[in-house]
Amino acid sequence: MEKRITFNKWSVGILFAVPQLLLIFTFFYWPAGQAVFWSLTLQQPWGGGNIWVGLDNFKAILASSDYWNSVTISIIFAAISTSISMVGGLVLAALTDRQLRGSKLYRIVLIWPYGIAAPASAMAFRFILAPEAGLIAVVNQWWPGIWDPGLDGNAALACIIAAFSWKYIAYSFIFFLAAFQGIPRSLIEAAAMDGSSVLRRFWDVQFPLVTPTIFFLLVINITESFQDSFGIVDIMTSGGPHNSTNLMVYKIYSDGFKGLDFSGAAAQSIVLMLLIIVLTVFQFRFIEKRVHYR
Template sequence: MRRAYFKNNWIAALMVAPQLLIIFVFFYWPTSQAIYWAFTLEQPWGGGNEWVGFENFRQLLTDSQYWDSVRVSVIYAIATTALAMGMALILALFADRQLTGYKFYRVGLIWPYAVAAPAVGLSFRFIFNPSAGLFSYINHLFPGLWDPIMNGSHALFMVIVAGAWKQIAYSFIFFLAALQSIPRSLTEACAMDGSGVLRRMWDLQLPLMAPTFFFLLVINITDSFTDSFGIVDTLTVGGPARATNLMVYKIYEDGFRGLDYSGAAAQSIILMLLVIALTFFQFRFVERRIHYS
């Protein structure tokens, strides 16, 4: 195979420049500013920033409210990842079977991926509303059973379900593609040997889908930590009593509402390091159990 090359280097530079500009403006520049703010403290009434070293991080790591935010974020990430991947796998297994109208089901299950997080939050805010939504019927039958406005556990459950619903479509696409990449001759051979649907899924399909599982595990966990702001902001605004105040939402609260830019920047650095550490852990230990051939 012949390699493509440019006779004039300026043509290659011209074609790469827009992408490099986008990366610099929206990634490297904000990251450098966050690092600068994380190690400095803005002077009262302006007047520049004072170098404080790790003082912002020390205050965060000794703050019980911040650790509560970390705990809630971990619970949210694990629950949404497990729920989204589990439901997506079940839906993909059903959609892969060529039943009547299977093409319609495939398209319908992909559409939720295009819905923005704030729209998802508003929809579930109505569905889980204890006085006007669908869950109002539950409270009518069992008064006081469902109250996400006052009960933190109910509110966190509501956010988890909304976040998982948002991620199901993305996982569904990859699970369905993985299932369709398995040669039909293998499944037909298993069926001829007398294996049932569940046995074929457990012994044949799931092992061959291991690389897809690993990829979606990394993506879903990362997305749970970094892309939950819209859902939390429209559903619970971090409440009640900070029960749904995830790390990414606490950064917004402290930075844009509390005007603690240095503390918010330090939180963003910790969140970035946490996501990097989780990704490294998955590649270092989880990938060992994955077979690509």
């Protein structure tokens, strides 16, 4: 039986909790409250106070076809990038966990991409996937115009998906490798003695035991795909061409800081927050049932 640590005076516990509560209030509840207030008012671009408009800002954005286009693109981006990141991280972790020659070096190299800032990786991929340079230039010589992210919206979306997935494959790899190393070797050796192949051992033994990690990464990767894609979009495409990569998080920035529609941008941020909450609740409600914790 575990012994719980208690405080003789309740004031001691409060003192320990106060710093964390201040941080949460300062950097989460206060900004979120301000966003809710701005979304219900009309904020003047150059000052002058707020005019109460109720739900008019939400009605305006929900009636906009550009906004729904942004929502659709964001969901597609999140689905594809999350799938690539998790599958890529899972496969690389499974291969590295086999203790092949040079596996320690592989671990270090495969972790590096996550340590690179999103704008820096976006600059690298912008050069790598440029139609006038590198490998893509050779491809365009054979098939002229087959790849041009500056004009083709699908190519531009593929560019930001590639840059984002490359960074988060490394993130998923870290957790998957830790999960694989936490599996008792006796289980894998017993399956091998029974004649199971490598793929059979992975599917029947290892995969069920890493489902908690899969669920955790699914929640995190989907959340990050909606929130952490701004730097990549801003550097690589700036939301273009023709709003084909204007994700929700980037549209909030462009409408608020470029279009000076602070109230509309605040309303969009509330919708984005609610969408992430709904997706997270859905995952905990329906997907977690398939997770094997024991």
